[in-house]
Amino acid sequence: MVEPAVDLTHGHPHDDHAHHGPEGWKKYLWSTDHKVIAMQYMFTGMFMALVGGFMAYVFRMQLAFPGINVPGFGMVSMGEYNALVTNHGTIMIFWVAMPVLLAAFGNFLIPLMVGADDMVFPKINRLSFQVFFVSTIVILASLVVEGGGFAGAWTAYPPLSANETYNLTPLGSTLWVIGVGLEFVAFLLGGINFITTLMNSRAPGMRAFDVPLVVWMIVVASILFMLSVGPLLAGAIMLIFDQTLGTGFFNPATGGDPILWQHLFWFFGHPEVYVVLLPAMGVVIEIIATFSRKKVFGYRIVIFTVVATGVLSFFVWAHHQFIAGIDPRMANIFTITTLLISVPIAELCFVYIATLYGGSIRLTTPMLWALAFVAEFLIGGVTGIFLGAAGADIYFHDTYFVLAHFHYTFFPIAIIGTYAAFTYWFPKMFGKMMDERLGKWHFWLTIIPFNMIFIPLFVLGMGGQHRRISNYSGFSELARDGFQDIRVFATISLLIMLAAQFIFFYNCYKTWRSGPKAPRNPWKANSLEWTTESPPPHGNWHPDEMPVVYRGPYEFSVPDRIDDYWPQNEPPQRDS
Amino acid sequence: MGFFESWGHFFDRIGLIRIGSTYAADIDFLIFLVLVVVGVWFLAAELIFVYFIMKFREKGDGRRADYIDGKNKRHKRWITYPHLAVLVFDVLIIVVSFNVWHRVKMDLPENPDCVIRVTGQQWAWIIQHCGADGELDTADDIYTVDELHVENEKLYHFRLEATDVLHSFSVPVWRIKQDAIPGRSITGWFQPTVTGQFDLQCAEICGFGHTVMQGQVFVESAEEHAAWVEANTPVEAPAPATDNTPSSG
Numbered sequence: 001m002v003e004p005a006v007d008l009t010h011g012h013p014h015d016d017h018a019h020h021g022p023e024g025w026k027k028y029l030w031s032t033d034h035k036v037i038a039m040q041y042m043f044t045g046m047f048m049a050l051v052g053g054f055m056a057y058v059f060r061m062q063l064a065f066p067g068i069n070v071p072g073f074g075m076v077s078m079g080e081y082n083a084l085v086t087n088h089g090t091i092m093i094f095w096v097a098m099p100v101l102l103a104a105f106g107n108f109l110i111p112l113m114v115g116a117d118d119m120v121f122p123k124i125n126r127l128s129f130q131v132f133f134v135s136t137i138v139i140l141a142s143l144v145v146e147g148g149g150f151a152g153a154w155t156a157y158p159p160l161s162a163n164e165t166y167n168l169t170p171l172g173s174t175l176w177v178i179g180v181g182l183e184f185v186a187f188l189l190g191g192i193n194f195i196t197t198l199m200n201s202r203a204p205g206m207r208a209f210d211v212p213l214v215v216w217m218i219v220v221a222s223i224l225f226m227l228s229v230g231p232l233l234a235g236a237i238m239l240i241f242d243q244t245l246g247t248g249f250f251n252p253a254t255g256g257d258p259i260l261w262q263h264l265f266w267f268f269g270h271p272e273v274y275v276v277l278l279p280a281m282g283v284v285i286e287i288i289a290t291f292s293r294k295k296v297f298g299y300r301i302v303i304f305t306v307v308a309t310g311v312l313s314f315f316v317w318a319h320h321q322f323i324a325g326i327d328p329r330m331a332n333i334f335t336i337t338t339l340l341i342s343v344p345i346a347e348l349c350f351v352y353i354a355t356l357y358g359g360s361i362r363l364t365t366p367m368l369w370a371l372a373f374v375a376e377f378l379i380g381g382v383t384g385i386f387l388g389a390a391g392a393d394i395y396f397h398d399t400y401f402v403l404a405h406f407h408y409t410f411f412p413i414a415i416i417g418t419y420a421a422f423t424y425w426f427p428k429m430f431g432k433m434m435d436e437r438l439g440k441w442h443f444w445l446t447i448i449p450f451n452m453i454f455i456p457l458f459v460l461g462m463g464g465q466h467r468r469i470s471n472y473s474g475f476s477e478l479a480r481d482g483f484q485d486i487r488v489f490a491t492i493s494l495l496i497m498l499a500a501q502f503i504f505f506y507n508c509y510k511t512w513r514s515g516p517k518a519p520r521n522p523w524k525a526n527s528l529e530w531t532t533e534s535p536p537p538h539g540n541w542h543p544d545e546m547p548v549v550y551r552g553p554y555e556f557s558v559p560d561r562i563d564d565y566w567p568q569n570e571p572p573q574r575d576s
Numbered sequence: 577m578g579f580f581e582s583w584g585h586f587f588d589r590i591g592l593i594r595i596g597s598t599y600a601a602d603i604d605f606l607i608f609l610v611l612v613v614v615g616v617w618f619l620a621a622e623l624i625f626v627y628f629i630m631k632f633r634e635k636g637d638g639r640r641a642d643y644i645d646g647k648n649k650r651h652k653r654w655i656t657y658p659h660l661a662v663l664v665f666d667v668l669i670i671v672v673s674f675n676v677w678h679r680v681k682m683d684l685p686e687n688p689d690c691v692i693r694v695t696g697q698q699w700a701w702i703i704q705h706c707g708a709d710g711e712l713d714t715a716d717d718i719y720t721v722d723e724l725h726v727e728n729e730k731l732y733h734f735r736l737e738a739t740d741v742l743h744s745f746s747v748p749v750w751r752i753k754q755d756a757i758p759g760r761s762i763t764g765w766f767q768p769t770v771t772g773q774f775d776l777q778c779a780e781i782c783g784f785g786h787t788v789m790q791g792q793v794f795v796e797s798a799e800e801h802a803a804w805v806e807a808n809t810p811v812e813a814p815a816p817a818t819d820n821t822p823s824s825g
């Protein structure tokens with residue numbers, strides 16, 4: 001079954017590097033090189049992470065010290081609070097997790113890992129980023145237009161989101177929907193390339209099961225995205241019509257139904273969780289394999305499990321709507337499917353832990369991030385069971401328990417996963433080695449405060465604290481001194497964590513200025529990206545060096561070999 | 577149910593939140609059950625994880641990693657057995673969750689002592705109490721804003737409605753939560769067990785004033801409640817209007 005993959009791109013004029021496109025800044029704007037596009041996505045995403053993080057800082061300050069003049073922002077009114085929460089959530093998911101994990105690393109890694117010189121459709125790829133860039137401007141603009149940014153939560157439930165007399169943000173809410181819609185279009189365009197490049201551009205000799213897991217996972221994530229987003233795009237257009245033309249798709253007074261939006265939103269929204277989870281899971285397993293010098297325990301189990309999870313994830317959406325007025329009998333069905341999905345996810349966690357068994361583990365900075373991902377994501381996973389059981393969700397729905405739960409999934413994904421990937425592929429992306437000591441300080445000063453922010457929020461949620469409230473002093477039970485102390489504690493932990501990010505920026509700056517040059521394969525890993533220069537040239541390999549594949553990516557510590565790694569492109573005869 | 581109830585009082589015991597209705601302990605028992613089941617799994621997984629990291633850490637003694645591909649049946653068992661066990665525990669949780677869900681949301685106990693109407697609107701709860709006759713939509717109904725007065729131990733049905741956007745009727749001590757949807761009337765029930773004054777929240781974002789959509793429930797003894805009803809029953813009892821909101825204490 002060795003079908004030497006047909007390579008659409010190998011023949012075309014990537015081979016001569018001289019004549020390429022416009023020069024200077026224009027080159028960046030119009031570049032079709034997947035690595036440049038990856039960087040564009042990454043830096044836009046990281047900038048948006050700063051915006052989202054700043055919003056978290058502002059509203060956490062308001063919660064800990066109600067009415068305070070927040071340094072750098074000012075007083076937070078009730079309306080501003082709602083807008084901050086809404087856009088924090090929107091930005092963190094659609095402008096941080098998606099662009100960084102899926103688009104940036106997908107773009108950077110897929111061609112390099114399958115041994116292609118670029119994506120199959122480089123111009124569609126560029127268009128994808130350009131649309132994304134416009135969407136970024138739209139969402140940022142929506143924050144400053146008259147009336148303020150959209151403030152109806154990232155889930156945008158109508159009628160609140162559909163009618164300006166209810167939400168009081170006529171421009172903000174429409175721009176919000178347009179921004180999110182454009183973002184979807186960008187990722188639809190990007191996804192086309194991910195899938196086709198994996199299918200068509202693999203290096204000669206690379207069979208389906210020789211592809212690194214992270215590539216599989218990013219591609220499965222793209223497919224999930226493409227399958228789930230259609231209904232929501234339709235919903236988004238109906239929502240814009242309701243907002244601007246006065247139609248009544250979601251308005252019960254004119255025969256519409258507000259719950260319809262919830263179904264469309266979560267039919268997309270739950271698979272979306274896996275869309276961002278899978279790339280992070282993929283990154284983590286690559287790193288764990290490399291730094292424990294072990295073959296992944298059950299490569300095929302992982303792929304089948306991931307596909308099973310993806311399929312199941314289309315049948316759980318209504319667990320977000322148990323108490324939203326759906327037929328109560330439906331809750332029973334969705335309780336079953338939701339708890340069933342714990343089986344493949346638990347299985348993935350077991351595989352990751354089992355991969356460590358018998359390894360020779362090196363605790364480098366990327367490995368620390370990868371291990372922390374597993375440890376923390378487990379907390380997010382097990383707390384999800386409370387919410388999947390409809391009976392318990394009656395109490396927990398829309399409390400800080402839910403909030404802490406999904407931050408224990410999203411933070412490991414978007415922040416821990418990103419740092420893992422960034423520190424691991426930094427030598428390849430920028431050609432320099434980062435400082436390990438600073439890296440470890442940054443790691444510990446992020447991980448410890450992260451837990452100190454969100455564990456207290458679980459407690460508040462169990463105490464009945466509901467979400468999206470700017471000030472709890474009017475609620476006799478929630479205004480207790482003990483609860484206020486917990487809020488202050490969480491906010492101070494956040495300040496520590498945010499401050500620790502400067503270590504990271506300093507480390508990047510220092511490495512850029514004076515870091516040691518990275519060799520081709522600093523971690524002694526097997527996959528193809530490590531066989532080219534750091535950073536790879538335009539076209540990824542010099543034309544006479546295009547890789548040929550002889551084995552899977554995880555042949556670590558193979559008995560009877562001198563080296564404890566075995567690059568995918570090393571011809572077998574050199575070894576005896 | 578005695579055994580269950582004792583474990584259902586977990587939150588109450590650690591002082592986080594009281595148990596204030598007949599089904600609150602059922603919900604808390606379910607939560608406690610999940611806590612125990614997933615807690616054991618969670619601790620085991622994290623312990624094994626940390627143990628592996630420490631045990632298999634490279635120690636500079638030149639030991640190489642093992643070559644295990646996970647295809648071997650003996651090795652696969654390490655994955656299949658735990659995940660079968662996960663499945664068994666899932667079934668346990670599903671069964672208990674069904675019971676609780678049915679009791680709270682599906683089996684409406686008959687013959688309520690009183691029926692109330694709760695209407696969410698930006699940004700207040702309008703409550704229509706049944707009044708002395710226990711019936712809704714009669715001349716003696718009592719209207720209040722952000723205040724729900726009930727008699728302890730009595731069975732209540734509610735009709736939950738909304739006039740503008742979504743709201744969510746939530747009383748944490750009763751463990752009750754239900755979204756209110758414009759254009760629909762959703763029926764549910766509760767039966768308070770503890771007297772006192774508790775928070776009534778809106779748990780679904782409803783716009784600018786969502787934060788200040790805060791109400792109180794007053795669970796009163798029979799005499800107190802009778803006095804409150806007496807004092808607030810509309811004198812003439814014409815068709816009551818919403819702005820007819822007596823202050824009460």
Ligand code: HEM
Pocket residue numbers: 053056059060085086088089090092093096097152153154155403407410411414415453467468469470494
């Ligand atoms: C930097 C650390 C972070 C902190 C301290 C933080 C804190 C919070 C808090 C306190 C809320 C709820 C506010 C409220 O309901 O009143 C919130 C909402 C949310 N956060 Fe975060 N967050 C952080 C990072 C993230 C990340 C990385 C993601 C996702 C990738 C994320 C996604 C969300 C979402 C989706 C919401 C819900 C927004 C809504 O209710 O509409 N957050 N965050």
Ligand SMILES: [Cu+2]
Pocket residue numbers: 269270273316317319320
């Ligand atoms: Cu979900």
Ligand SMILES: [Cu+2]
Pocket residue numbers: 743744778779780781782783785786787789
């Ligand atoms: Cu509300």
